[in-house]
Amino acid sequence: MTAIRFLVNGAPVELEAPGMRRLLDVLREDLGLTGTKEGCGEGECGACSVILDGDVVDSCLIPACQVDGRIIRTVEGLAALTPDGRILDDLQAAFLATGGAQCGICTPGMLLAARVYLDAGGGPDEDAIREAIAGNLCRCTGYTKIVEAIALAAETGRRPAGA
Amino acid sequence: MPVEPPVETPRDLAEAFRLMALSPRTPIAGGTDLMVRITGEIGSPPDQVLDLSRLEELRGIALEDGRLTLGALTTYAEIRRSGLVARSLPVLAEAAATVGAVQIQNRGTLGGNIANASPAGDTLPLLLALEAVIEVGGARGERSIPADQFWIAYRTTALAPDELVLRVRIPLVEARQVRFRKVGTRRAQAISKVVLALAWEQADRKDRWSHVRLALGSVADRPIRARSTELYLEGSRATLETADGAAETVAAEIRPIDDVRSTADYRRQVTARILHRIIRDAGGW
Ligand SMILES: Cc1cc2nc3c(=O)[nH]c(=O)nc-3n(C[C@H](O)[C@H](O)[C@H](O)COP(=O)(O)OP(=O)(O)OC[C@H]3O[C@@H](n4cnc5c(N)ncnc54)[C@H](O)[C@@H]3O)c2cc1C
Ligand code: FES
Ligand code: FES
Numbered sequence: 076m077t078a079i080r081f082l083v084n085g086a087p088v089e090l091e092a093p094g095m096r097r098l099l100d101v102l103r104e105d106l107g108l109t110g111t112k113e114g115c116g117e118g119e120c121g122a123c124s125v126i127l128d129g130d131v132v133d134s135c136l137i138p139a140c141q142v143d144g145r146i147i148r149t150v151e152g153l154a155a156l157t158p159d160g161r162i163l164d165d166l167q168a169a170f171l172a173t174g175g176a177q178c179g180i181c182t183p184g185m186l187l188a189a190r191v192y193l194d195a196g197g198g199p200d201e202d203a204i205r206e207a208i209a210g211n212l213c214r215c216t217g218y219t220k221i222v223e224a225i226a227l228a229a230e231t232g233r234r235p236a237g238a
Numbered sequence: 239m240p241v242e243p244p245v246e247t248p249r250d251l252a253e254a255f256r257l258m259a260l261s262p263r264t265p266i267a268g269g270t271d272l273m274v275r276i277t278g279e280i281g282s283p284p285d286q287v288l289d290l291s292r293l294e295e296l297r298g299i300a301l302e303d304g305r306l307t308l309g310a311l312t313t314y315a316e317i318r319r320s321g322l323v324a325r326s327l328p329v330l331a332e333a334a335a336t337v338g339a340v341q342i343q344n345r346g347t348l349g350g351n352i353a354n355a356s357p358a359g360d361t362l363p364l365l366l367a368l369e370a371v372i373e374v375g376g377a378r379g380e381r382s383i384p385a386d387q388f389w390i391a392y393r394t395t396a397l398a399p400d401e402l403v404l405r406v407r408i409p410l411v412e413a414r415q416v417r418f419r420k421v422g423t424r425r426a427q428a429i430s431k432v433v434l435a436l437a438w439e440q441a442d443r444k445d446r447w448s449h450v451r452l453a454l455g456s457v458a459d460r461p462i463r464a465r466s467t468e469l470y471l472e473g474s475r476a477t478l479e480t481a482d483g484a485a486e487t488v489a490a491e492i493r494p495i496d497d498v499r500s501t502a503d504y505r506r507q508v509t510a511r512i513l514h515r516i517i518r519d520a521g522g523w
Contacts, residue, residue: 132341
């Protein structure tokens, strides 16, 4: 067992876990953050995507010992918590608007891959969006609605505040 | 549930060397190959793991004595972002961009690709064609291994059990041309059916080719140099006859196999066609 400390969605956590436990299992089993999904367990599908120090990564491929001291963002950290309740992130709102989610298994990973893409200045260009989510598989939507959602969020995010 | 073998995280290289000398441990860098093994579904999980991720000595990209040096922990994302790589060896960034998808590029390392020794490892043919030198080390000291002596059998390297890959040095050659091609099922996340890297020297487009190096992945039990085809191309010009002859030579030279990803026949034909196309483009006809 190793003592592991990191930030999840802005909150510090500290736990004792085997250093080779998958970050995916730490999040879901130890911390109860079940928004992060397991699809393949081998890096192919992106359902387990989280943001680690600003980069999108597959949490099924990351041992707990490598996140000590790091900053993690999961899908639970996307919506803003305000006194009036949760306010959805632009991307979440856009997925709702376009029908970008069906069964929802791929959605948390899609949202986080897309979040990193937009945060890096990505725009509504379809090819660029498809490259950004190439590591995230969806069995339901056929991707079109997902690409539309990300493009929509890219447009929304570009509007000046209050517009 | 996946196996959770014991792991240690050394803070510097000396400590890592000491632990490796104590008893064999399986290193983990980005984990994109190793973590797939802990589920026990592909290969057997390691007994004891050494986490390399905190070894700052194994990071960084630098230009030293006309050679591009990349630490073993350099990720594909770092290679793609590097201004130094873009200026001195853009083909390396081109190759890095074909690996996995963004999640894999953010974690997977050059050292991991080298040590994992998959016949389909995408950077390996490029390292062979560029005559890279792989620097390895352990408690007994460091040594340099030329790329063409590193992958010695199926998934087997010249590394001793107590050694780590430390860095790669790639000589930068003024008049060198390099081409990299990968053929997979789709653009992202695909294990290669064929990888090809070709390098040659030529001061002017009209000149004869010299110092030709052709390396291939996924067509043998390890990444290989195609030496008969290199000899065929040495001293030639990029004409139609050269392209036809080189394509024929490479098709006869390699012995690919049928497997789940492709057939021997497809691999032989595609390799020949890619080479033909590269020579045609180089000749500008
Ligand atoms: C979904 C997916 C897609 C992929 N796509 C591609 C692809 O397109 N092309 C491709 O080539 N590969 C691909 N890979 C394989 C993998 O990402 C690469 O081989 C990567 O470079 C491995 O690096 P790593 O740091 O993650 O290795 P790790 O998993 O950490 O280690 C790999 C092996 O090397 C050993 N090792 C690592 N570093 C060292 C070192 N410094 N010294 C000694 N031994 C060491 C480990 O013990 C282990 O046996 C893919 C993998 C996945 C899961
Ligand atoms: S569960 Fe991690 S990539 Fe599929
Ligand atoms: S919505 Fe079902 S997998 Fe994407």
